[in-house]
Amino acid sequence: MAAHDERHALLEELELLRTRRRELRESLVADDHQPHDFGEHGSITELRDEIDWIERRIRDLVHYLSKTGRPDGDLSERVGSYSVVTLRYPDGSREAVQVTRFPDEDVPAVTPESPLGRALLGARPGEEIEWTAPEGSLRARVERVRRPV
Template sequence: MDKQQRGGLRLSAQTRERLERELAELRARHRALDEVISSIDGVEDRADQAQRLELADDLARVAEHIRELVDVLAGRIPPSAADSLPAGTEVTVRFSDGTTDTMRVVAILEEAPDSSDTLTRNSPLGRALVGARPGERITYAGPDGEIVAEVVAIRPPTE
């Protein structure tokens, strides 16, 4: 497999291309959000103010994801999250109470359809799944303490 090395970290050519496409899409979304926010500046209507705050939150999330991708592509942070859990990956986990949940990995919550179970790859569960294999137990921080789950399946996205 063709690997490109930067700063001691390796990305396959396919992964690098995918991340560069994702980065270009995020930059376009960032510009679009910025334009919308600029167009409603100065409007004092409460609904417009609420919309502006929501858009500003979206803009901040997109900007953070752009920074993460730039760092991965530059070799400044490990690419494991991007390599192991790309957006669209479907994961099934079994929790200690016996319940099983199947979720789709997304880079940012805005990518998720409203009706589906999703997790972001930077969430505690998303980070715990990096490098995990079916049959392995993972542990991650939950709102009420440590959560243990078994990985049932990890299915990469179909392109």
Template sequence: MAEVEKETILTPEGLHKLEEELGHLKTVRRKEVAGRIKQSKEFGDLMENSEYEDAKNEQAFVEGRILQLEQMLRNARVVDNHGAEINYMIVGSAEADPDQDKISNESPVGRALLGKRKGDAVEVAVPAGKMRYTILQVKL
């Protein structure tokens, strides 16, 4: 069965940041790692060549990150919620449903909002960057 790819919600800034990282990995890092692999091959026996192993491991990491970023960008939905009002209900993880604005108390946003009062502001690190929330109202 084909795996359903998860939508990635990004701010315009987050999208730009990921696109820049992808471009850097493809144009700069790939060449650097390929150069390290080529240079380490000159040291002789690849079986006992730690520089070669390190370079191959780094190459695998870079290629994996490129694939991850390409998938995220392929499934990106860009939102600009600057100044938007959003109502969240903080619930347990079993009941969480972001489509219904029910967020888990274990999520980064849920954890940041728990215990806050009207007027409080919180900044939350999310994959797209930092999001700032100001609590306008708290209902129990």
């Protein structure tokens, strides 16, 4: 039971960190449209440093969670290894991907270590995720999480 409680606590921390990261990014975008003096540059640097720390902590948590897998009996709707996830992009298009190290011929696969895989692990249906791809920062909403049979 302790392992389940620890995993639950890590998933809660991951959710809080993702929310805080989103808030900080939004405040940086709002600040980018305002003129700044030298004193304000320090606070902007502090915000960016906090975002960097949050990114590292999220990466560590996701790595740990991907290594531990989903315990038996965990029926949560959170994305875990081998989950098939339906994503909806801002342009309205949809894509289904499976988080796995072993590709399936029917569904495109993403590894847990990939930027998209890290963003997906621990997410729930209805959550918006962000990740960095070669073409830049991408976003999608998790529409559905299907666990393997």
